[in-house]
Amino acid sequence: MDRTILHCDCNGFYASVECAMHPEYKNVPMAVCGDPQNRHGIILAKNELAKKYNVQTAETIWQAKRKCPDLVLAAAHHREYQRYSRMINAIYQRFTDRVEPFSIDESWLDVTGCQNLFGDGKQIADTLRNTIREELGITISAGVSFNKIYAKLGSDYKKPDATTVITRGNYQELLFPLPVSALMYVGRSAREQLDKLYIKTIGDLARSDKRLIAGKLGKVGELIHDYANGIDDSPVASIYEQREIKSVGNGITFRRNLTGIEDIRLGVRALCDTVAGRLRKHGLKCQTLQVTIKDPQFKVITRQRPLPFPTNLSQELIDLSLEIVSSSWRIGAPIRMLAITGSGLIPADQVEEQLSFYTNPDAPARKKQEKLENAMDIIREKYGQGAISFGTVIHNDLGIEKDD
Structure with a gap:
């Protein structure tokens, strides 16, 4: 039987937390930025209104201001973001003990064993979206699939505040047209190598010769070829497993x-x-x-x-x-x-x-x-x-x- 894996990703997390703490930000284009005096003058996150002006994460403040002169800038409050991250993961843990944070604003959940209690994967994802929005004022996007890699692609597929279900019946239709760079572990170097082989999309990679990809990219090539084809049996870690600090x-x-x-x-x-x-x-x-x-x-x-x-x-x-x-x-x-x-x-x-x-x-x-x-x-x-x-x-x- 297939597992049911969720990947939950907070939308514009830093900006969402600032808007939750300062409701007046919700009605104006705003962005969280580093302190220009400390030479951290770049955009770290932005709300949906700022996105309409094409304000981009990692661009400089002056570039963002040229696009949106009325952009409201908020200083980052990293301790608050950590606090909200803990609260969000605590909500996930109401449904399952298999919750594996991937970053401050992303987590995988294995809900295979709790569907009799809370409904199928989509129902659980929708419940989580509603609960987190109502209790914390934060929106998330969720991907539901039979492995971690496709679940993550699902959470990226539609934003904000959306659930995307990727099954064995629809994954080729939904995922194969996406650029190969959307796949985990396909960074710039791997993308450039794949581009030389005329591999542009996830579908191109899935249909390619695995030995050829491994010859160019080594073990990473084998891994991403499997990922493109939906082959991933990596488990979602339990909250009771101690994560090694390296x-x-x-x-x-x-x-x-x-x-x-x-x-x-x-x-x-x-x-x-x-x-x-x-x-x-x-x-x-x-x-x-x-x-x-x-x-x-x-x-x-x-x-x-x-x-x-x-x-x-x-x-x-x-x-x-x-x-x-x-x-x-x-x-x-x-x-x-x-x-x-x-x-x-x-x-x-x-x-x-x-x-x-x-x-x-x-x-x-x-x-x-x-x-x-x-x-x-x-x-x-x-x-x-x-x-x-x-x-x-x-x-x-x-x-x-x-x-x-």
């Missing part, structure tokens, strides 16, 4: 370029403080540290090094990050963006650290640092992320802020 990182595009060691120290300190806090929150320590640097001409370098010991302490991440930057970057050369990522993650309670007083003379200082940073976590958990910070970070002119 890395923990943070990055900042600064309000102005970093131009010296003091600027770099400030940026590194803020980033490492956040990364270390996230590692502790997840009960993890990292064994490798990666630093990514982007200059004003958008040239990017990435360097990484192993840590002496697995850690989730900001001071140890700061020390190694500064070493990496000093050895990889000409101090004084401007830096537009920094990102710091911890990888090689292991559970903190399983780390067998050889940190006795005999093998590590810094062990007492390390224990003191652990107590300090754990105390900061407690304060932030109780009073908000901005409740305590390093003195050098407060009132900086680089656009470094702690989320409240």
Whole structure:
């Protein structure tokens, strides 16, 4: 028996949340954008009225304003978007425990086992659309199909606030005419390779020689050929399955370029403080540290090094990050963006650290640092992320802020 899989995708999610929080936005063309002063001056999301002016996600604010001079701009509130995402997924979980978020505004649901309770796939999708609209003021589009890939194509097929059912009887009619780029994992490089083979649509790919596609694109070619033909048995993860975290990182595009060691120290300190806090929150320590640097001409370098010991302490991440930057970057050369990522993650309670007083003379200082940073976590958990910070970070002119 076929499974019944839903893919639910929130429509213009950031803009929808802003409209839910500020009903006056619903009657005007509006868009959520990054802060131009922080050089994030692009459109992140727009409402349906702005779409009528052809305002596009990822275009610059000035381009959008040329199309729609009366466009109302709203700053992004990422903590609110996370909150709404949790509430939406909680509604999905009223129907099934097999809910797998794909991004902040998309989730797959396996409703195969709950149709006797709530109706068939289309009925469940329509109920979800109505419930989320009524309770949260957010609209979603849903795809219903017999696998995850076709369900996702279904949610993209008709927007906004729509349900599309893709069955074994109609998938060729609905999906084969779509551009091959609509299929998951067909990025620019794969599309260019397929274009050379005169493969323009999903139907072209489905009817092509699988060995030919694999010869050009390797395992990805085999995968997307199967996807085009509706072959996908990947399960929808249960909410009770722990999802593996492979890395923990943070990055900042600064309000102005970093131009010296003091600027770099400030940026590194803020980033490492956040990364270390996230590692502790997840009960993890990292064994490798990666630093990514982007200059004003958008040239990017990435360097990484192993840590002496697995850690989730900001001071140890700061020390190694500064070493990496000093050895990889000409101090004084401007830096537009920094990102710091911890990888090689292991559970903190399983780390067998050889940190006795005999093998590590810094062990007492390390224990003191652990107590300090754990105390900061407690304060932030109780009073908000901005409740305590390093003195050098407060009132900086680089656009470094702690989320409240």
